[in-house]
Amino acid sequence: MKSLKIMGAALLLSTMMTGMAQAKSLVYCSEGSPENFTPAMNTTGTSLDAARPVFNQLVQFVPGTTQVEPGLAEKYEVSADGLTLTFHLRKGVKFHSGVNGFTPTRDFNADDVLFSFNRQWKADHPFHKVSGGAFDYFNDMGMPDLLASIEAPDPLTVVMKLKAPNAPILANLAMDFATIQSAEYADFLMKKGTPEQFDQIPVGTGPFSFVEYQKDAVIRFKANPDYWGGKQKVDDLVFAITPDATARYGKMQAGECQIMVAPNPADLDAMSKDGNINLMQQAGLNIGYMAMNAQKPPFDKVEVRKAIAMAIDRDAILKEVYQGAGQKAKNPIPPTMWSYDKDAKDIPYDPAKAAEMLKAAGITSLDTDLWWMPVQRPYNPNAKRMAEMMQADLEKVGIHAKLVSYEWGEYRKRAQAGEHQMALLGWTGDNGDPDNFLAVLLGCKDGKPNANNIPKWCDTKFQDDVNKAVTLTDPAERTKLYVDAQRIVDDQVPWLNVAHSTVFEPVSKKVVGYKVSPLGSHVFTNVDVTE
Amino acid sequence: MFKFLLKRLALTVPTFVALMFITFVMIRMVPGDPIEVRRGERGISPERLEMLRHEMGLDQPVWKQFLDYVWGILHGDFGTSIISKSPVLHEFLTLFPATIELTFFAMLIAVFVGVPAGVFAAARRGGIFDQTLMGIALTGYSMPIFWWGLLLVLFMSNTLHLTPVSGRVDLIKFYYPQVTGFAIIDSLLSGKPGALADVLRHLILPSIVLGTVPMAVIARMTRSSMLEVLEEDYVRTARAKGLSAWRVVGLHALRNALIPVVVSIGLQVGTLLAGAVLTENIFSWPGVGHWLTQSIARRDYPALQGGILLIATIVIIVNVLVDLTYAAINPRIRYGK
Numbered sequence: 001m002k003s004l005k006i007m008g009a010a011l012l013l014s015t016m017m018t019g020m021a022q023a024k025s026l027v028y029c030s031e032g033s034p035e036n037f038t039p040a041m042n043t044t045g046t047s048l049d050a051a052r053p054v055f056n057q058l059v060q061f062v063p064g065t066t067q068v069e070p071g072l073a074e075k076y077e078v079s080a081d082g083l084t085l086t087f088h089l090r091k092g093v094k095f096h097s098g099v100n101g102f103t104p105t106r107d108f109n110a111d112d113v114l115f116s117f118n119r120q121w122k123a124d125h126p127f128h129k130v131s132g133g134a135f136d137y138f139n140d141m142g143m144p145d146l147l148a149s150i151e152a153p154d155p156l157t158v159v160m161k162l163k164a165p166n167a168p169i170l171a172n173l174a175m176d177f178a179t180i181q182s183a184e185y186a187d188f189l190m191k192k193g194t195p196e197q198f199d200q201i202p203v204g205t206g207p208f209s210f211v212e213y214q215k216d217a218v219i220r221f222k223a224n225p226d227y228w229g230g231k232q233k234v235d236d237l238v239f240a241i242t243p244d245a246t247a248r249y250g251k252m253q254a255g256e257c258q259i260m261v262a263p264n265p266a267d268l269d270a271m272s273k274d275g276n277i278n279l280m281q282q283a284g285l286n287i288g289y290m291a292m293n294a295q296k297p298p299f300d301k302v303e304v305r306k307a308i309a310m311a312i313d314r315d316a317i318l319k320e321v322y323q324g325a326g327q328k329a330k331n332p333i334p335p336t337m338w339s340y341d342k343d344a345k346d347i348p349y350d351p352a353k354a355a356e357m358l359k360a361a362g363i364t365s366l367d368t369d370l371w372w373m374p375v376q377r378p379y380n381p382n383a384k385r386m387a388e389m390m391q392a393d394l395e396k397v398g399i400h401a402k403l404v405s406y407e408w409g410e411y412r413k414r415a416q417a418g419e420h421q422m423a424l425l426g427w428t429g430d431n432g433d434p435d436n437f438l439a440v441l442l443g444c445k446d447g448k449p450n451a452n453n454i455p456k457w458c459d460t461k462f463q464d465d466v467n468k469a470v471t472l473t474d475p476a477e478r479t480k481l482y483v484d485a486q487r488i489v490d491d492q493v494p495w496l497n498v499a500h501s502t503v504f505e506p507v508s509k510k511v512v513g514y515k516v517s518p519l520g521s522h523v524f525t526n527v528d529v530t531e
Numbered sequence: 532m533f534k535f536l537l538k539r540l541a542l543t544v545p546t547f548v549a550l551m552f553i554t555f556v557m558i559r560m561v562p563g564d565p566i567e568v569r570r571g572e573r574g575i576s577p578e579r580l581e582m583l584r585h586e587m588g589l590d591q592p593v594w595k596q597f598l599d600y601v602w603g604i605l606h607g608d609f610g611t612s613i614i615s616k617s618p619v620l621h622e623f624l625t626l627f628p629a630t631i632e633l634t635f636f637a638m639l640i641a642v643f644v645g646v647p648a649g650v651f652a653a654a655r656r657g658g659i660f661d662q663t664l665m666g667i668a669l670t671g672y673s674m675p676i677f678w679w680g681l682l683l684v685l686f687m688s689n690t691l692h693l694t695p696v697s698g699r700v701d702l703i704k705f706y707y708p709q710v711t712g713f714a715i716i717d718s719l720l721s722g723k724p725g726a727l728a729d730v731l732r733h734l735i736l737p738s739i740v741l742g743t744v745p746m747a748v749i750a751r752m753t754r755s756s757m758l759e760v761l762e763e764d765y766v767r768t769a770r771a772k773g774l775s776a777w778r779v780v781g782l783h784a785l786r787n788a789l790i791p792v793v794v795s796i797g798l799q800v801g802t803l804l805a806g807a808v809l810t811e812n813i814f815s816w817p818g819v820g821h822w823l824t825q826s827i828a829r830r831d832y833p834a835l836q837g838g839i840l841l842i843a844t845i846v847i848i849v850n851v852l853v854d855l856t857y858a859a860i861n862p863r864i865r866y867g868k
Contacts, residue, residue, distance in 0.1 A: 025703050032825065035614050131616045134583055196616065214709055215625055216817035216825075218702050238702050242815040243825075246681060250696035252688050256703075409563025409830075411714075451576065 007309035007455050007489050023235040026511070026529050028522065029248040029257035030239045033216050036131060037202035040120050043136050049261075049522045053208035053237055058087050058113065058158070059170055063523050064339070064515030068174045072108065072205065073158070081146075082165030082473050086160040088203060090111070094226040095182045096209035100201040102185050108205055110152030115183035116382040120396050127186055131199040137177035141430070165471040167478060171431035175523075180205065207232050207525045216241055233513075233528035249506070252277060258263035258508040260527060261486020261522065265323055265381055268504055277483045282516035283336045284503040285429035287329055287437065288379035289495040290370075290390065293421050294457035295449075298363055306491040307357035308422075309347045311397045312390050314498060321386045322499055331486050333437045338475065339428070339482035352379050355397045363398070370394075370401040371415065371423035375408045378520065379426030379501050386498070392460070416451045418434045424498075425454050428520055434482045439466045442494060457494035465519070539854055543642055544848050547840075551604065554839045557595050558832055564589060565613045565830040587613060595695025600836065609841070610833030614826075619837035623819060625840075628712030629699065630818035633810065634803040636734050637742035642796060643803040646789075653788075654780050656758060664750065671747035680740040680813035694736050697815040701729050710811060741810040745799040752795045756788040763787075790860055799855030803845045 034050035035042050042048055060071035070076065073087035093108040119127045120135040121144060146169070148161040155402065162169065172178065185203040189195050202210050207229060208221035218409070219239035223232040240257050242248045245264040249271070251257045263271060272279045289524050292299040292308060299305055314328050330346035333339070358364070372387035380386060384405070391401045401422065406414060415423045429436050443450045443466060444458035462485050469481040512528040566575065566583050575583075584590045588599070603610055609619040648668070652661040671756030688696045695701070699714045714733075718726035760766065761784050771778045808820035815821075819838055826834040 027703060033615075054825060088564065132586070134586075139579065195770050199616070210709075215622065216815075216821055217629075217699065220706070220866060236703075240702050240815075241817070242697055243821065244813060247684065247697040247813065250684055251698075253689055254692065254696055256696065256698075256701070336650070407562035409567035413567060507627065 010440065012456075014238065024233070024529055025236040025238055025430045026234040026259070026524060026527060027240050027257040029242045029251050029260040030219075030522075031241075031245075031248075031261050032243055033241055036199040038131070038181070038199040039179045040116070040135050040138060041131060041133075041199060042176075044427070045520055048390060050219055050239060051177065051179070051202060052206070052521065053524055054202045054206045054417070055176075055204035055438045056179060056206050057174055057176075057178045058089075059174045061174050061432070061519065062523065064282075064517060065520055066429075068170050071174070072113075072180055076170075076171075078473060082167070082471065084206050085160040085169065087113070087160070089156040089158065090228060091156060093205050093228045094224075094230075095185065096203050096207055096224055097226075097329065099203050100189075100197060101211050102188050102203055104182065104184055104203075106184060106386045108180070108182075109155040110158050111155070111183045112180050113158045114150060114152055115186060116178070116180045117147075119148060119181075120177070121150075126190065127195065127198065130195045135177065135346070137175065137430075141171070141172045141175070141177070151373070156424075165473070167470055167473055168431060168433035168435045171238050171433045171436075179229055204253045208237050209500070211236075226475075229525065234524075238396050242255045245367040252506055252508065255508070258511050259514060259522070259524075260506050263504055264505050265325060268323070268325065270359040271506045276509055278509050278511075280505045280507050280514070280516045281325075282503050282505075282518055283327065283334060284378055284501045284520070285334050285336060285432065286379040286426060286500055287332055287334060287441075288326075288377075288386075288424070288426040288498045288501065289329075289332070289454075291415075291420075291423050291425060291454040291495040292325055292493075293418055293423075294455050294494055295418060297423055298366065299421060301361055302492055303357055304363065306347070306395065307354040307361070307397070308399065309493050309496040310350050310357070311354035311399070312496060314496075315349065316363075317386055317389055318499055320389065321380070321382050323381075325381075326499040326501040329500050330490070332489050332495070332497060333486065334429070334440065335501065337432060337434055337437070339434045339486075341478040341483045341486040341490075344486060347493070347496070351393070351396050358397055366399045368399060368401050368421045369404045371404045371406075371411065371420045373398070373408065373411055373424060374405050377426060378428055378503065379499070380424060381501070383424045394461075415454050418449075418454075420454075423454055426498075427452075430519070432519065435466065435470050436477075436490075438462075438482065438485055439470065442466075442489060455494035457492065459488055459492060462488040462492075478484055536851075536855060536859055539851050543851065546847060547844070550668045550840060551601060551836075552597070552844050554836050555600060557594075558830075558835050559593060561827075561830065563830060564773050565832065568828075568830045604840070609837035612826075612834045613831045614829050614834070619833050622822065622834065622843075623838055623841050625712060626817060626819045626822050629714070629816060630804070630807050630811070630820060632713050632715060633734070633737055633741060633816060633818060634800070634807060636738035637803055637806075637810075638796070638799070640738050640742035641745035641749055641799065644742075646751030646753050646773060646792065648746075648750040649792075650757055650780065650785060650788075652750070652754045653757030653761060654776070661754075665754065668750045671743045671838060672751075674743065676740060676744070677694050677813060678845040680736075680810060683740060684813070686764075695733050697813075699730060699816065700726065701733075705729055705805040726730045735816040737810050737816055740813065741803060741806050744806060745796075745802055748799060748802070749792060750797060753792050754786065756791050757784060790857075791861075794853055794857050797849055797856065800849045805840055809850065 001457055003193055032046045034047040037051045039048050039051045056072045058073040059068050062069050072090055074090045076085060076087045078085050095104040096101050102209050118125050121137040146162055146166055148163045151159050153159060180462040186198055186483040189198050207224055207227045209224045211220040211222050213219045225231055225234050242251060245262060248260040249267050250259050271277050293306045294300055318326055318328055330344050331341050370387050370391060372383040387403050391403060394401050427441055440452050442453055444463055449456045449458055465485040471476045472478050503516060507514050510530050512530055514527045517523060566580060572737050611618055612622055635670055648664050654665040655661050684696055687694045705723055705726045710717050714730045718730045734797055765781060769783045807818060808824060811818045811820035812824055823838045
């Protein structure tokens, strides 16, 4: 009887202690509200970040890198001809239970994979048109042209057949658009007559399950107890939506959030001196460039393009525009990317030689234009200032550049149409594959530049290299071809490589295990908060 | 009175039509459509752009889009947000309680500081208090809200740690379901000790920032109205009767002086809703002002059109109510004299 009493007291005490234990929360100060919670329908980092805690893909990026590792597929094989990918799915993976009244009756299987891809691919899929049906990334990454079929020979195997070999496909499948959603949840909502809730109240297999979203205020998640990768160390994940960068920093200082997105460049110095903040940084997977329209004279001459590149003082731009938060670019791909040509020779700043070269090309005075984007971008924090500095440099060698800008959508459209002579723009990588820079930004088809090829420059040898590299699976062979392609760009100077910016993320010193993603995404898996 | 009300309401019809037309046309005059803005540097092929424009009905002639829009509004349909795919009215009603709460408290501050300041300044006309108070009012009136907000955050929140930086409630300490959308009511309903106090703490700075301009206007209005009334014969009579100075000012003069002030308070609703756009952005306040700013940036035509129209409707209704109140207390207005 006495031992029973002791046991009872111990039980009571332990229950009280458990009740007293504070739930551990991680608060992330995000910059805005998501458009919805289906990553396949979104392109903005804000929306993709908001859905990421809930979901997984077949393969995933190792946190903090662009390296691909198994995700919901525990292993995968690529056939020798590169045309067939076979994914062996993880067994016993549970979808979140209890969200929006949905209780899964089965584990994750191949039906969910087929559902997730077919929804984006097939116009007659019952969920294709739900919530507008704009699957931008699926189309942008060329998936409709690339996929021949996706089949499920058994519930734990998916076979993806391609029309042509494509090396970056695995990296593509690690992107957010390739997120796997629950086919059973979709059926459940369809029967309920509320299919649009599929994109508003997400159910996934990820480390956190969705709890609540209050527009423009907060998104709440809780740790998924059945997560296949192990239960998370924090109990709650909270996105405190704070659009103003100064307010985000204020909240960091007040301890109201532990990680914040997009700090104001002017606050970086103070943040680095703040004893409670760890100002994490990572070389961004991006390039800021100044394109010279190779289809318009005199920019069709390589000597002129080289001379212009030589006349611009990028060190001064790095200091003034990037305020030191970037590195001078010498290649069109960033140094963190595999196949980067580290032996490439950078173009020196030499205005005297530039003037000489221009004179030799028959140019002593030239009236031209230089376009600057009206928006701040990760690869270019202040395009107007950059353009002004370039204008001043060019003036010294007899080039009178008129500064031009348009509304952002209009700017991009006109630049893609090649209306400019010189234009500032840039790019942030999607999947860490060099093809995503070289082919997208400098590629041509049938001798005609792609829309995103802003210098409107085509080179047969470059195109052959890039076209061949995308079909090979051996990274060493691909590297050789991409290095060659970079050397062609360095030699032909279709654009001036300006800079790769550095991405800063202020993180509380209490946070453990957080890694800055080179892809600009925010991943909270396996992140902990110490007391 | 009923005839006056009908006449006043009839006058609002052309205002509504003009509003619908102006918001519809002006938004479309801004370069870049919703699809292109969304694409950024990624670009979009002309075929896909055409397809998406067709799906959103943006390829229709503008006059047809306008007629469809008006038809929808007449049926209570404000359209669907291009970005979130939610009905505009639903989004507005979800966010509006936050804006009402903020504007209500801003108005409270404006009235409870503005009116006494105006009375005090008038009672001490020409003195140091009058000049100081009116100087402060002028500064408040001409101060950019954005700058004032950031300054207060830096000083009160970051330096003195007296108030929270932004938001409506401490997201970690107090988690309760959104029932009414009014944080004060929801925090009370949650029954969590300290929740209401935390909500009020979060309201302090945004309300001060938003209430500053109306406070200055009300203070100046009260002062000039008081000065006028203090010259009236009945005030002189009251003084001659030997009533104390504060009884004359605070009781006899103030009552009459407040009539135009009450009207001006009503008219400040428009100023407050306009000011909420900036204040909500500074304090990450999840109201309609912040929502409209986002909608402009994303060219979310239906959200912008619907949001502006709904806000304008509220301002018009308040103006009508102000007119009616004024007519009720001043019968000369009622008969159009």
